[in-house]
Amino acid sequence: xxxxxxxxxxxxxxxxxxxxxxxxxxxxxxxxxxxxxxxxxxxxxxxxxxxxxxxxxxxxxxxxxxxxxxxxxxxxxxxxxxxxxxxxxxxxxxxxxxxxxxxxxxxxxxxxxxxxxxxxxxxxxxxxxxxxxxxxxxxxxxxxxxxxxxxxxxxxxxxxxxxxxxxxxxxxxxxxxxxxxxxxxxxxxxxxxxxxxxxxxxxxxxxxxxxxxxxxxxxxxxxxxxxxxxxxxxxxxxxxxxxxxxxxxxxxxxxxxxxxxxxxxxxxxxxxxxxxxxxxxxxxxxxxxxxxxxxxx
Ligand code: ADP
Numbered sequence: 346x347x348x349x350x351x352x353x354x355x356x357x358x359x360x361x362x363x364x365x366x367x368x369x370x371x372x373x374x375x376x377x378x379x380x381x382x383x384x385x386x387x388x389x390x391x392x393x394x395x396x397x398x399x400x401x402x403x404x405x406x407x408x409x410x411x412x413x414x415x416x417x418x419x420x421x422x423x424x425x426x427x428x429x430x431x432x433x434x435x436x437x438x439x440x441x442x443x444x445x446x447x448x449x450x451x452x453x454x455x456x457x458x459x460x461x462x463x464x465x466x467x468x469x470x471x472x473x474x475x476x477x478x479x480x481x482x483x484x485x486x487x488x489x490x491x492x493x494x495x496x497x498x499x500x501x502x503x504x505x506x507x508x509x510x511x512x513x514x515x516x517x518x519x520x521x522x523x524x525x526x527x528x529x530x531x532x533x534x535x536x537x538x539x540x541x542x543x544x545x546x547x548x549x550x551x552x553x554x555x556x557x558x559x560x561x562x563x564x565x566x567x568x569x570x571x572x573x574x575x576x577x578x579x580x581x582x583x584x585x586x587x588x589x590x591x592x593x594x595x596x597x598x599x600x601x602x603x604x605x606x607x608x609x610x611x612x613x614x615x616x617x618x619x620x621x622x623x624x625x626x627x628x629x630x631x632x633x634x635x636x637x638x639x640x641x642x
Pocket of ligand 1: 562563581617
């Protein structure tokens with residue numbers, strides 16, 4: 346019922362005392378390899394909540410690709426739409442220093458080879474979807490083709506991350522556009538002033554039918570052009586351990602509940618609880634809650 350069209354990366358993480366200067370070598374911790382990428386994360390987050398979820402993505406014919414397929418299948422995601430080959434699996438090389446700051450180099454690899462043609466070839470997967478969720482770690486033309494191929498009655502949920510200029514036809518198809526504060530500023534222009542409450546109408550004016558602005562520990566703002574509404578949803582207070590993947594868990598939860606017929610406000614009220622649950626443990630996919638864990642919050 347939920348189709349995620351997006352990226353799948355292997356996250357290669359090494360702890361370092363400090364980052365190397367140009368030409369320098371430093372020693373780090375043992376290597377940790379985690380399944381990641383926004384598309385793969387969203388699919389796992391939704392499936393763990395109990396959503397019937399499929400992933401349209403591309404990985405390489407290599408060990409990282411097999412790790413990603415395995416993590417999707419373990420979570421219960423339909424992986425018939427995961428294409429294999431064409432380039433090495435996407436990789437994020439992540440160094441983490443003692444203060445917890447990350448430095449990241451991403452090699453998109455196979456994610457960059459997910460083409461509009463791949464979207465057209467996945468017509469049966471698209472036809473079965475009530476909600477299609479996309480992000481920007483795949484080519485923009487592939488995102489645009491997904492928007493064009495949306496089945497009648499289905500909703501497009503777009504998280505423009507990493508932020509990039511969006512064509513008007515893509516913006517117009519979003520219902521909702523889901524942004525954090527940084528992405529909202531990028532889309533509105535870095536010089537934008539005011540508070541998130543002011544950004545919601547400004548984002549709606551760009552064409553999406555609805556907008557969600559996530560505010561970290563402060564929850565999320567939702568605005569719907571049809572209802573002419575602006576609501577602030579706040580999740581439970583939690584001790585945040587690691588916010589990696591919180592936005593992916595939030596968006597997956599939102600997309601799933603919209604597909605089940607919730608209105609935007611109801612879906613966002615659920616999603617802020619899922620986002621809060623996801624920050625209470627380490628990692629991205631490893632931190633995504635089950636429905637029982639969300640209910641227990
Ligand atoms: P991103 O992870 O994309 O930067 P946010 O930081 O806005 O996005 O977080 C997305 C969602 O995750 C929030 O709307 C909220 O539901 C949840 N969340 C994030 N950080 C916290 C936190 N410290 N406490 C509770 N919930 C959080």
